[in-house]
Amino acid sequence: MNFDFSDDQKFLKGEARKFLEANCPTSRARGVLENSAAGHDAELWKSVAAQGWLGAAIPEEFGGLGLGHLELCVIAEELGRAVAPIPFASTVYFLAEAIMLAGDDEQKTYLLPKIAAGEIIGAIATSEGPGATTAATLQSTVTDGKLTGVKIPVTDGDIADVALVLAKEGGKPGLYLVELTGEGVTREAVKTLDPSRDAAKLIFKNAPARLVGKSGEGIELTEQVFDRAAVLIAFEQCGGSDRCLEMAKEYALERYAFGRVIASYQAIKHKLADMYVKNELARSNAYYGAWALNTNAPELPVAASAARIAASEAYWFASKENIQTHGGIGFTWEMDCHLFYRRSRQLSLVAGAPRVWKERLVSHLERRNAAAA
Amino acid sequence: MDFNDSPDEAAYRQQVREWLEANAPKTRVGGDPEGGDGMAASKAWQARKAEAGYACITWPKEWGGQGGTPVQNVIFSQEEAKYPIPGNPFQIGLGMCVPTVMTFADEETKKRFVGPALRGEEIWSQLFSEPSGGSDVAGARTKAERAPDGSGDWIISGQKVWTTGAQFSDFGIVITRTSPDKPKHKGLTMFWIDMKDPGVEVKPIHQMSGGSGFNEVFFTDVRVKDSQRLGAVDEGWKVSLVTLMNERLAVGGQTGAGWQQFMEAARNTPGLDGGSALKDGALREKLADWYVQAEGLKHTRNRTMTALSRGQTPGPESSIGKIISAVQMQELGNTAIEMLDQYGIIDDPELASLNGAFHFSLMFGPGLRIAGGTDEILRNIIAERVLGLPGDIRVDKDVPFKDMPTGR
Numbered sequence: 001m002n003f004d005f006s007d008d009q010k011f012l013k014g015e016a017r018k019f020l021e022a023n024c025p026t027s028r029a030r031g032v033l034e035n036s037a038a039g040h041d042a043e044l045w046k047s048v049a050a051q052g053w054l055g056a057a058i059p060e061e062f063g064g065l066g067l068g069h070l071e072l073c074v075i076a077e078e079l080g081r082a083v084a085p086i087p088f089a090s091t092v093y094f095l096a097e098a099i100m101l102a103g104d105d106e107q108k109t110y111l112l113p114k115i116a117a118g119e120i121i122g123a124i125a126t127s128e129g130p131g132a133t134t135a136a137t138l139q140s141t142v143t144d145g146k147l148t149g150v151k152i153p154v155t156d157g158d159i160a161d162v163a164l165v166l167a168k169e170g171g172k173p174g175l176y177l178v179e180l181t182g183e184g185v186t187r188e189a190v191k192t193l194d195p196s197r198d199a200a201k202l203i204f205k206n207a208p209a210r211l212v213g214k215s216g217e218g219i220e221l222t223e224q225v226f227d228r229a230a231v232l233i234a235f236e237q238c239g240g241s242d243r244c245l246e247m248a249k250e251y252a253l254e255r256y257a258f259g260r261v262i263a264s265y266q267a268i269k270h271k272l273a274d275m276y277v278k279n280e281l282a283r284s285n286a287y288y289g290a291w292a293l294n295t296n297a298p299e300l301p302v303a304a305s306a307a308r309i310a311a312s313e314a315y316w317f318a319s320k321e322n323i324q325t326h327g328g329i330g331f332t333w334e335m336d337c338h339l340f341y342r343r344s345r346q347l348s349l350v351a352g353a354p355r356v357w358k359e360r361l362v363s364h365l366e367r368r369n370a371a372a373a
Numbered sequence: 374m375d376f377n378d379s380p381d382e383a384a385y386r387q388q389v390r391e392w393l394e395a396n397a398p399k400t401r402v403g404g405d406p407e408g409g410d411g412m413a414a415s416k417a418w419q420a421r422k423a424e425a426g427y428a429c430i431t432w433p434k435e436w437g438g439q440g441g442t443p444v445q446n447v448i449f450s451q452e453e454a455k456y457p458i459p460g461n462p463f464q465i466g467l468g469m470c471v472p473t474v475m476t477f478a479d480e481e482t483k484k485r486f487v488g489p490a491l492r493g494e495e496i497w498s499q500l501f502s503e504p505s506g507g508s509d510v511a512g513a514r515t516k517a518e519r520a521p522d523g524s525g526d527w528i529i530s531g532q533k534v535w536t537t538g539a540q541f542s543d544f545g546i547v548i549t550r551t552s553p554d555k556p557k558h559k560g561l562t563m564f565w566i567d568m569k570d571p572g573v574e575v576k577p578i579h580q581m582s583g584g585s586g587f588n589e590v591f592f593t594d595v596r597v598k599d600s601q602r603l604g605a606v607d608e609g610w611k612v613s614l615v616t617l618m619n620e621r622l623a624v625g626g627q628t629g630a631g632w633q634q635f636m637e638a639a640r641n642t643p644g645l646d647g648g649s650a651l652k653d654g655a656l657r658e659k660l661a662d663w664y665v666q667a668e669g670l671k672h673t674r675n676r677t678m679t680a681l682s683r684g685q686t687p688g689p690e691s692s693i694g695k696i697i698s699a700v701q702m703q704e705l706g707n708t709a710i711e712m713l714d715q716y717g718i719i720d721d722p723e724l725a726s727l728n729g730a731f732h733f734s735l736m737f738g739p740g741l742r743i744a745g746g747t748d749e750i751l752r753n754i755i756a757e758r759v760l761g762l763p764g765d766i767r768v769d770k771d772v773p774f775k776d777m778p779t780g781r
Contacts, residue, residue, distance in 0.1 A: 001376060001377075001378065001382075001444075001675060001678040001679045001681075001682045002374060002375050002376070002377060002379070002679060002682065003374060003375070003376060003672065003675040003676055003678070003679045004374065004676060004679045004680075004683075005374060006374070070374055245760075249760055249761075249762070252762070253762070253763075260766070261763065263762045263763055264762070264763040264764075264765070264766065266749075266752075266753070266756075266765065268762075269752065269753060269756035269757070269760075269762050270749070270752040270753075270756065272756055272760055272762065273751075273752035273753075273755040273756045273759075273760070274752070276693070276755055276759060276760060277693045277696055277697065277755070280669070280673055280693055281665070281666060281669030281670070281673070281693070281697070282669070284668075284669045284670075284671075284672035284673040284675075284676060285665060285668055285669050285672060287374070287672055287676065288668065288672045290374065291374050291375070291376075294374065295375075305661075306664065306665045306668050306669075309661060309662070309665045310665045310669055313665075355658070357661075358657065358658050358661035358662070359654075359657060359661075361661045361664065361665075362657045362660050362661050362664075365632075365636065365660075365664065366636070366651070369633070369636060369637075
């Protein structure tokens with residue numbers, strides 16, 4: 001049994017942690033959060049690109065490090081732990097993964113080296129309003145290579161250079177590449193729960209759009225991309241929820257009430273034990289997702305769903321109970337607790353809410369059981 | 374990252390498979406050691422394993438083991454589970470009691486007991502829990518006093534409870550109170566005893582679930598030799614920690630009916646709109662949660678196994694298993710029963726779905742949440758031993774045992 005990261009991968013994780021502790025204390029996330037004009041931390045983005053992380057899973061022939069997805073997972077965990085205020089997920093987990101999965105040679109040659117070098121920021125635009133977007137509700141259309149429609153919210157939509165946009169052409173859903181700096185695109189920033197990760201409303205009016213993958217397979221391709229992103233985001237969530245448990249523990253060991261540290265009360269001990277249990281279940285599911293992603297296993301949709309559901313639950317629980325453990329001080333703007341609470345919501349929603357993933361998971365299990373019967 | 378054996382592990386697995394194929398039973402004989410010829414089958418299988426060195430793989434060769442690794446032990450268990458093997462009434466003895474005897478008894482005693490236990494000829498019980506203390510083992514009240522005749526013998530009186538397998542055990546290790554004037558942890562002494570002694574009475578406990586898998590054990594002036602003492606007088610607490618340390622690495626899987634059974638039952642049960650209950654969004658959401666928990670535990674075990682495989686010692690992290698699985702057993706059973714609506718009250722195996730498996734989960738779940746460490750004690754263990762939070766404030770630590778307040 002070898003169900004763990006290798007020593008090399010653990011070394012990379014340790015290096016990533018050191019780098020982020022030095023270059024991304026929580027004051028960096030707070031800096032973006034408190035500055036409504038800033039969409040991301042451009043300096044941090046540049047230094048992360050210099051580390052080569054953006055191209056960790058991109059093949060060397062396209063300018064990446066050609067490592068693999070397990071390496072990307074350990075980096076993701078550290079970015080989550082640091083609540084890094086950069087468009088890493090949008091650019092790497094969504095855009096790069098989609099292009100590697102379904103892009104043609106020209107798209108790969110054009111985009112992947114730029115992503116690896118940190119020269120472009122990506123975004124994925126599927127949502128068009130309240131509720132999950134499906135083939136039936138999808139409004140955006142492409143006609144003669146021109147996209148028209150409205151996408152809201154698009155994480156990093158205000159700073160991205162390129163977006164992947166889900167739209168219909170002749171009634172068939174497809175995933176399209178659109179240059180956001182080009183003609184026919186209007187962007188409006190939208191206020192969100194987690195301003196350390198900005199979002200925008202994108203209005204397309206005859207914006208030039210190029211198909212990625214096959215026409216009519218946009219929904220399936222989006223699901224495949226979301227599966228891959230869900231595993232990577234699960235690692236960010238594990239990193240964040242582990243950090244919440246550490247913060248709660250550190251505070252509980254220092255804070256005195258009724259003559260002793262609050263960490264000595266079972267009400268607090270059991271709360272922290274529950275955080276630990278949820279975090280471990282999330283981590284174990286995320287590891288399985290990492291294995292499925294890295295080996296491109298047919299189990300990926302089920303593994304990714306389980307990883308996303310477990311990690312969303314763990315981060316939600318840890319981030320809210322971290323505030324509770326801190327008591328009144330935890331509710332102040334100055335304490336970092338709310339940075340994690342906000343980020344836990346952002347990560348739980350950005351690739352589709354857990355409720356949607358639970359339904360996907362059970363549908364997969366039904367089909368699997370029917371096939372086995 | 375993969376699920377493959379290392380070359381050494383693969384070779385061992387192959388060797389185990391070949392041995393099992395040649396030796397393991399092909400048809401099930403009495404899963405329950407108590408029923409019919411079940412005990413004979415259990416003993417026969419144990420003897421066969423002992424002969425080949427598979428009874429206690431991690432024990433030294435001189436005591437009948439293979440000097441093997443914990444991973445090899447897990448590999449054997451995985452492969453053995455593929456055969457219709459009889460029940461295993463030897464687990465507590467070989468996992469906890471006999472290792473304690475091996476650590477603390479003299480050579481003669483070890484030679485007398487280890488072999489017969491290994492071969493399944495003699496069965497051992499662990500007599501720790503008492504009516505006054507399940508979680509609080511150090512609060513034991515069963516007395517051991519020196520015999521007044523100056524022989525050095527001890528006289529044991531008192532009661533133990535929740536003793537698994539006492540009704541068919543030959544020997545047991547028992548923790549007793551020898552110095553009630555000392556603080557609780559400092560006045561305990563451990564002995565091995567003969568369960569067939571006339572002063573030992575075993576009475577089955579009638580569980581709320583209907584069955585009787587555990588016992589009360591009463592001691593009335595049971596006379597034991599001083600040579601039956603394990604460890605020094607009043608050092609029994611330290612001895613008990615060795616016993617508990619030897620608790621088998623938990624590698625067991627799901628308990629009772631799981632998400633698969635629930636999904637099948639839901640598929641075949643009418644839902645609110647007359648279609649299948651499996652279309653019910655509330656039930657689907659629970660199903661997803663249970664699946665994610667079960668997968669999380671499965672892969673946590675895989676991570677533990679990996680740590681063993683790499684020669685590391687897994688910590689008390691495995692405590693998370695029962696916190697999740699016992700609660701899930703109870704909740705899943707109850708949800709399945711509520712799904713059946715009014716029909717759910719019927720637990721007649723002839724009429725109930727899956728022969729009453731969900732009802733069993735509902736009624737046995739409460740016991741599983743208590744046995745082998747309650748939900749609350751396991752949370753304390755995680756908080757203290759994994760997270761390093763302070764232990765509870767002990768009001769009983771320095772008080773002579775005899776002066777401690779007692780309630781029910």
